[in-house]
Every structure is written in structure tokens, then in C-alpha cells.
Amino acid sequence: MSRSIRLAVIPGDGIGQEVVAQGLKVLTAVLPQDVKLETKEYDLGARRWHATGETLPDAELEALKQHDAILLGAIGDPSVPSGVLERGLLLKLRFAFDHFVNLRPSKLFPNTSTPLAGRPDIDFIVVREGTEGPYTGNGGSLRTGTPAEVATEVSLNTAYGVERVVRDAYERANARPRKKLTLVHKNNVLVYAGHMWKNIFDKVGQEYPEVTTDYLHVDAATIFFVTQPERFDVIVTDNLFGDILTDLAAAVTGGIGLAASGNINPTGDFPSMFEPVHGSAPDIAGTGKADPTATILSVALLLRHLGYEPQAARIEEAVATDLEARDGSARSTDEIGDALAARVAG
Amino acid sequence: MSRSIRLAVIPGDGIGQEVVAQGLKVLTAVLPQDVKLETKEYDLGARRWHATGETLPDAELEALKQHDAILLGAIGDPSVPSGVLERGLLLKLRFAFDHFVNLRPSKLFPNTSTPLAGRPDIDFIVVREGTEGPYTGNGGSLRTGTPAEVATEVSLNTAYGVERVVRDAYERANARPRKKLTLVHKNNVLVYAGHMWKNIFDKVGQEYPEVTTDYLHVDAATIFFVTQPERFDVIVTDNLFGDILTDLAAAVTGGIGLAASGNINPTGDFPSMFEPVHGSAPDIAGTGKADPTATILSVALLLRHLGYEPQAARIEEAVATDLEARDGSARSTDEIGDALAARVAG
Ligand SMILES: CC(C)[C@H](C(=O)O)[C@@H](O)C(=O)O
Ligand SMILES: CC(C)[C@H](C(=O)O)[C@@H](O)C(=O)O
Numbered sequence: 001m002s003r004s005i006r007l008a009v010i011p012g013d014g015i016g017q018e019v020v021a022q023g024l025k026v027l028t029a030v031l032p033q034d035v036k037l038e039t040k041e042y043d044l045g046a047r048r049w050h051a052t053g054e055t056l057p058d059a060e061l062e063a064l065k066q067h068d069a070i071l072l073g074a075i076g077d078p079s080v081p082s083g084v085l086e087r088g089l090l091l092k093l094r095f096a097f098d099h100f101v102n103l104r105p106s107k108l109f110p111n112t113s114t115p116l117a118g119r120p121d122i123d124f125i126v127v128r129e130g131t132e133g134p135y136t137g138n139g140g141s142l143r144t145g146t147p148a149e150v151a152t153e154v155s156l157n158t159a160y161g162v163e164r165v166v167r168d169a170y171e172r173a174n175a176r177p178r179k180k181l182t183l184v185h186k187n188n189v190l191v192y193a194g195h196m197w198k199n200i201f202d203k204v205g206q207e208y209p210e211v212t213t214d215y216l217h218v219d220a221a222t223i224f225f226v227t228q229p230e231r232f233d234v235i236v237t238d239n240l241f242g243d244i245l246t247d248l249a250a251a252v253t254g255g256i257g258l259a260a261s262g263n264i265n266p267t268g269d270f271p272s273m274f275e276p277v278h279g280s281a282p283d284i285a286g287t288g289k290a291d292p293t294a295t296i297l298s299v300a301l302l303l304r305h306l307g308y309e310p311q312a313a314r315i316e317e318a319v320a321t322d323l324e325a326r327d328g329s330a331r332s333t334d335e336i337g338d339a340l341a342a343r344v345a346g
Numbered sequence: 347m348s349r350s351i352r353l354a355v356i357p358g359d360g361i362g363q364e365v366v367a368q369g370l371k372v373l374t375a376v377l378p379q380d381v382k383l384e385t386k387e388y389d390l391g392a393r394r395w396h397a398t399g400e401t402l403p404d405a406e407l408e409a410l411k412q413h414d415a416i417l418l419g420a421i422g423d424p425s426v427p428s429g430v431l432e433r434g435l436l437l438k439l440r441f442a443f444d445h446f447v448n449l450r451p452s453k454l455f456p457n458t459s460t461p462l463a464g465r466p467d468i469d470f471i472v473v474r475e476g477t478e479g480p481y482t483g484n485g486g487s488l489r490t491g492t493p494a495e496v497a498t499e500v501s502l503n504t505a506y507g508v509e510r511v512v513r514d515a516y517e518r519a520n521a522r523p524r525k526k527l528t529l530v531h532k533n534n535v536l537v538y539a540g541h542m543w544k545n546i547f548d549k550v551g552q553e554y555p556e557v558t559t560d561y562l563h564v565d566a567a568t569i570f571f572v573t574q575p576e577r578f579d580v581i582v583t584d585n586l587f588g589d590i591l592t593d594l595a596a597a598v599t600g601g602i603g604l605a606a607s608g609n610i611n612p613t614g615d616f617p618s619m620f621e622p623v624h625g626s627a628p629d630i631a632g633t634g635k636a637d638p639t640a641t642i643l644s645v646a647l648l649l650r651h652l653g654y655e656p657q658a659a660r661i662e663e664a665v666a667t668d669l670e671a672r673d674g675s676a677r678s679t680d681e682i683g684d685a686l687a688a689r690v691a692g
Binding site for chain 2: 086146150153159252
């Protein structure tokens, strides 16, 4: 565990700035006195793109590599054509830094209002593949804009890429009390990629005899997310299915305002990046209504990744206590950040 | 409206046989005396594949073309490798008969227990594209089974295919009181197909000035299915997203036991095919526990498609009344079929 953290901060668009400020507030409050926190802010996102046409210049990509980790707020703005910032900045970072484990825990916190009636405890994590599948940008369009247009999207999957994320998921399942791992894919239709995933899942599973395994088609998985979310422990899945399932998971566990994520490069070759699952929410940007909890929980994932387990746990406990103590009155972004900073410091 | 119906019946696997029997019972009961119903059963599915290695021989495909419509139970069995029957039979039928509108209504029936706490009325239809996207079987695998394997899945999308299904969805939205149409895609990542869908959606929309439109990314759509399902009226989407969203829709509206679907060829060039959204449920096959309601509601869609609107409505009302009258005691597949047949006849 290093006694200094060189943190890159990308507030990004919309509510990104506001929630990241609270994340940093709590981070500062929870860190031991002798840990030196060096933060450097990167101005990337819609504003920058409008000003210069740049999404992520090479020099900045190089500079970002020098950090221990990245904290990101949110990327995306209606004033920018859909896909420009997503592909040119967010996905570029995930791919350039080989964030092959996109880690998304889902937990029903105490006193949280889930829209599901009377469900018991929910506590699972989704290990979403982060560097392959339909996200590679492969594909194209022919005769664009004409009645004869043809557009393709190619999902690229490699044994190399699938095996490493599947192995990571087994490790995580093996370390949890229930030791259960579910593969989600659609191997009855996407037979090439689906069978490769399933074969690798079964093969790697032989090394983890204590982990019980399960396979679900993605459509069936959405049903269980609603009717039986407590059946899940660890889920491993493809990039696109993981995108869909983790928003759904957030919805059934009390909202996207609480969903944290880590884009992790487990090899340590590149900095990992932590961000709330929610987007930039331009409709509420600047109103002080954004819930910074998802970002603060992402800071906990960041601390755990860097080896600060007690501090990570402290944040998660603070969030649980804070939610439990809620009296139903609306609090501003700042007030929630202050409350959590006070709890972790105290 | 023809005074005869030549119906092909494919009971298929698992509970398929049982639920189809109830569908036919209700169909017979609801039809006017002077309508001649000719049914022909086709032995296709797992049993046939084990016996002969065939999924859908050309001769049978030709024979099926001679019918006015097809009623299908369910396809798929754990004893058959995943994908063989799905691709070789179910999807082959959808593609060969150009079922480009995969129609899936979602309705919260009275007295149905939705897992969502205290939600108001839900009543929307999903128009799922049925002949393109990631379902075309395009793709492949190189160095299969080795650590150097690469597997691809290609989503194929054409302006021709997208425009016709988008137009169908506008027609349906225009005919409903709320006149609202939502496009669901993922055009911030799948930029080639996604932008084509969005451009065509906007272009065709100019012909329907009374329809209000909306766009959602598929991940965000799953959140709204849970938190605000009543916001939807008609949804149009890609083949794979439609697959995922309609299972989720079934889950939030009281279960997959009530979800009906029609694989429709609106041109009438080929017979349309009606089937419950649920699968073959081998775990409960033969136990009499399968709920035939989804199949019976699929029969209603079949009747509407063939021009028997009053009879279709009669079935839907019977299902509503039947659900309202439930006393909570478990009923067998047969008992539910008998009850609905009695209601539609009476
Ligand atoms: C913004 C978008 C590109 C991104 C994704 O699809 O991965 C987001 O939805 C997420 O889940 O982090
Ligand atoms: C069985 C499978 C091929 C099918 C599909 O994916 O379309 C099913 O899930 C459905 O929704 O009808």
C-alpha cells in the first residue's frame, strides 16, 4: 500500500462536476493523515469538444497513464452528437487502459426504496467484460442515408479476452461466502460467441471446484432480476449484456443514484478508472439535486483497488448508516457529501 | 374475413404440447359456428431431431406455407445442444416467412400480481424487429476451442428492414389513444446501426405528425420498465433489444405466463406465427402446472390478425375476467383452459 495517491480527476459533463466534488471531499476525509493525495483535474468532455474539437488527445492519454487511478464523473451531453464523447473519450479510456473488468456491485442498502415489493436482501456483483464484444467499434455503414443503406455492428470476442474476465469472476466468487457464479449470455442465438463463452466458463470452472455455477440467457436473466434478485451472487457477462443488466440492477436496488462502478485493469499496467453508473443527467445539472452517493461508493471501490480496504469499508458503512438515518427530507448534493464526509472522518 | 382457417400447429417441446391444446380448445370455443377450422399438426422439435436429425426439412417448410397462420407452443430442450432448434427451427421459420414484426403486448391485467409495488396501469406494445440485427446468424469462430479462438457475431441492419418495421410501429401508435412511440437502441455505442435506426425513425415520423416520439438507450429503458412502465405506449426496437425488453416487460406485468406474441408478416405473403413468449419449461412439463394463458392470448392475436376482431377481444376480456375472479387456489393447465373456453363460449 503506497502512502501517496496520484489521482486523475475527470469531472466531465452535466452533474459530473458536482458529484466528483463530493467524491473528493469524502476521499480526503477518509484518508489517513500520512497519505499524500495528489489530484490533477483533466478538462475533457462536451465543453472541451465544443472549444477545440478534441475528445481525448494523445498527450492527455499519456499524462493519464502516470496516475494511480482515475475518478470520472459523467460523460455525454445532448449538444454533442450521440457517440462522439462516448466512443472518443469514455470507451477510448476503457480500451486504451485495458479495463477488462468492469465491476458493478448491486446491493440493497438499508431503508432504500426498491420498486420491488417486499424483496429480501439483494447483494450481487456483475463482472462485465470491458474491452470486447459489440463495444469494439467494429462495423460500418454502406450507402449511408439512402434507402439502400446497410449498417453492421460486429461483436468481437477472443478466448484471451473472455478467459481473463471469467477467471477474475471465479476469483471474486470464490472469495465470497456463497461462492456462486452465473454466466449470462445468449448462446442459443449468438452461437459463435455464446458457445465460446460457455466453453471457457466451464473449462476455467474446473479450477474452482468450490464455486457453484449457473448459466442464464440474458432475456431470462432480466426476469430473475425482477422476480428473484437474491438468487445472484456473482454474474459474469459480455460488455453489452453487462451494460443492460447493470442499469436494471440499479433500478431494482433502489436507484441509479447509488450504483458504483470500477473499470479495472487487474494487471496494474494501466490506471483503473472509477465512475458512477449514472450518466451526466443534463436536466438536473447545476440544481444541486444530483445524488453523489454513487460517486462516493465508486471512491470506495477505488480505495479497495489501491489497497485501502479499511477506508473503503468505512465509506460503505457510512453510506449504509446515512441511508438508514434518512428522514425523507430532500438533501442537496453538497449536504449528502458533507454528511458522508463527517461520518467517515468521525 | 375468410370463413375458414387453415391452421398449422407446432406444439414443439416441453410444455408446448399442453399449452397449445388449451389454445386450440379456446379457439374452437370462440369461433362462430360457420367458420371452418382445419388444423394440421407438425411434429417438429427435440423429439423429431433426436429421431431423424431434422429440424425443419424443406418439404415441411413448403407445407407450412399453405396455411393461414401457425400456432406454436415452445421450442427447446436441454437434451439438444443450445442453438440447434432455436436457429434451425424457430428462427428459420421467422426468417423464411419474413416475420419482420414481432409483436409483443404488455398489459397489467386486473388482479395480477406485479412484483412492482403500487404501480398504476401498464399497457404498452413492443414492436420488435424480427428478421435482422444480431439474429441473422452472421459471424463465425476461428481456431475454435483453442486459446487463440476468435468469435464474431455480426448484426446486419438494412434501411429496407428498419423502415418497414418502424412504419408498422408508427401505424400502431397512430391507432392508439396516446399516440406515443419510443425508439429503443444504443446509438451512443452501436453508432452505425444506431444512427441508421434513429435517422429512419425521424424521417418516417414526419408522416405521422400526431405521434409523439421519444428515444431511449436500451440500458436506460430497462430502468424505466421498472420505475415508470406506464410511460410507454408503443416501443419499436431491434431484434436483440426486443428479446431482452419483452422478457423484462413480462416480468413487470405479472409474469411470463401471460405474455403473448405474434411473429407477423404484414404483407400476407407468408403465414404469420403466434406463440407464447415463454419457453418450453422442461422442469414443469407434464405436471399440469403450465399456465396456458399466454398461448390463449396468442390465439387472440392470431384471430385479430386474420380479421376476427370481436373474437380476439372476447378472449382478452375472458382472460381479464378470469384473472379478476381468481381466488388464489392453484389451477391446472387444463382447468384454466376449460374456464377460458367456457367464458368465451358463454
Ligand atoms: C455512456 C455509455 C457509453 C456507457 C456504456 O454503454 O458502457 C454507459 O451506459 C455505462 O454503462 O457506463
Ligand atoms: C428461443 C429464442 C431463440 C427466442 C428469441 O431469442 O427470440 C425467445 O427468447 C423469444 O423471445 O422468442
